[in-house]
Amino acid sequence: MKFLSRALTRSTALVLAVTLVACASNEEKEDTDPVDLVDINPTVELREVWSENIGDIDSKRYAMLLPGIGDGKIVAASSDGEVLALDRATGRQQWEVELEVPLSGGVGVGLGLAVVSDYRGNVVALDLNNGSELWRYQLSSEVVAAPAVGAGVVVLQTVDGKLVALDAAEGTERWSHSTTLPVLTLRGNAAPVITAGAVFAGLDNGKIIVLDARDGIPRWEQRVAIPQGSAELERVVDIDGSPVVRGELVFAASYQGRLVALSRDDGRGLWARDASTNHSVAAGAGNIYLSDAGGSVYAYNVSDGQIVWSNDDLLRRNLSGPAYFGDVLVVGDLEGYLHAMDPGTGEIIGRRKIDGDALRIPMVVDGDLLFALSDGGELVALRLERR
Template sequence: MSFLSRAAGRAAAVALAVVLAACASNEEKEDTDPVELVDITTSVDLKEVWSRNIGDIDATRYAMLQPAVSAGKLVVANSEGEVIALERNTGRRLWETDLEIEISGGVGVGLGMVVVIDYRGRAVALNLEDGAELWTYQVSGEVVSVPAIGAGVVVLQTVDGKLLGLDATSGGELWTHNTVLPVLTLRGTASPVIVGGTVIAGLDNGKLIALDARDGIPRWEQRVAIPQGSAELDRVVDIDGAPVVRGDLVFAASYQGRVVALSREDGRGLWARDASTHQSVAVGAGNVYLSDAGGSVYAYNVGNGQIVWNNNELLRRELSAPAYFSDVLVVGDLEGYLHVLDPANGHFIGRKRIDGDPVRIPMLVDGDLLFALSDGGELVALRLERH
């Protein structure tokens, strides 16, 4: 779930939502309920390999603390300040560091380090081997996204429109890129990615930008969505999902905007289709997959953007970003279910409930394992089995 934020007037937006809800008829209220799940015929199972509870995740404040994996270690964090490294295959705890902060952004992993950030903007780097603190840096704004680590830098994206490049060894600031934000934006922020010495980031103004990782100099900028309408709510076009890079292509999608495929080299647009999401897309089997804001799941042809299929049987179930895993597609929902879809046609082929709390944090795919983390802190490692 995404939440609206605004430098001034946030209370007015909340009040407006309350008034609209109060004025709704009983029939309209029924239309806002999540659709009920129906029985399906399964041909695959998501088999639990191991699970453990890692502690509370403050999802109401948009702490999307996605797990990360590196060198056989799965690193997770909770909102109470605990960063935990687990053995990927077994879930055995390797180390745990209690930072005694309210973690809001993370988990970033790379270059032998782990980076997380708290709500007050304090970034902390830890040694991946033993969890020892390496350095800290005070950010000028709040961070609720995953730091990108690579090419000798750590890149942070703040909710007030800044991208910062820090020296990965010392934590010293190397460069800053500022963006003018729209009047009204969604609560979340896209996580930047680093590929081949280039930082690619989605912005709250509906643009995708590429910067040189060494000095922050822009390489290209491309608009994904154009604000429409006269009301500020109608003009919200945030990109809140991390861009996805596959080879020479970059895929991204915005809220109340479009899903696009761009050239990684120069940002040239290859195709674009109308869409609305605050999640990342997934790519696999020749398709780009998207969970839209209403709860429909779409597949687009990776080459031309034509719609291959759409599944609207999960409406209003607050879906997670899709994950392409072991030749199937998986999405989580507000009741802790993972739904498995056939990527060729969008039909349901499996389902598993991992918790009673929502699964809205982006899932992590690593080889033959899928890692899913619920808002309640239930972390599950899963392997696909076919009947």
């Protein structure tokens, strides 16, 4: 796990992280390797509909170039600055733009826009129809998560602790909100979510905040995780996965913290369970699903948070966040495999190798298609079929 320090030098933070890993591995060296995949009896198939290589994703800088979907297109970006719009159903290219800057923040799509950002905090809005540039805006710091587009604004979270809303039509700043950052945080940010006229955002300090999309006035703020321990590494409680809003509930999880269910209206806590993840959770079939930092996958009952099942067959395989697709749960791993799991039992019931590179970028579900993007830049559209 990589850390980025706000008060220490990056090299000092890296030494701390390496020391922590070394201490943990000295006594049980045999337990540091990813587990081997076991044979399965597949009952479902993730069938490839189309694929396209969009260019490499810079995994060393932990770029999370999440594709965006809208108006029948999927828009994806590479770390080299190439942005492509493809027909979601066929993969046929609609347009291509070379921005010639190293992109860091994934693609936000909506309101006729496709929005990307780079490591210097430069935001670029493209016309979703033809890829022409509409406006640019300079933020105070880099963006490593996809922006949210909706309610007339584009909302981005920067690594220096700001949420900034830009006017979707003009690219001018509407409002901003600043948060005091902890000494150490994970390398990454949660992508904001816009729904019902509000912006939902997970913060590096372990809190969820909800702001009015029009003016940025806070509606409520709730702590998901409380820092524990005396060492700064022990106190890291980032929320790097996007909040999941389902009906009247909000679900979110933190690193070294908890999984919580909150009231969408006022942030009141309904239940909480100890958990650790730097990914978003998924919802479906009456459960909330989480892949933890060690490679275990859990299902929690939506109503009370009780664990329904857990699966340890993929330990230390650096799993992606889960995606609920059709009527199965899907996770990706460090060797480019997608694993389909029964949402009722946790049994692995399907598997497909997408690429030789890791699948860590969040998957996108749109109707009957699942989209997965590897670090090697292989973008694949898949359809679920029963055997």
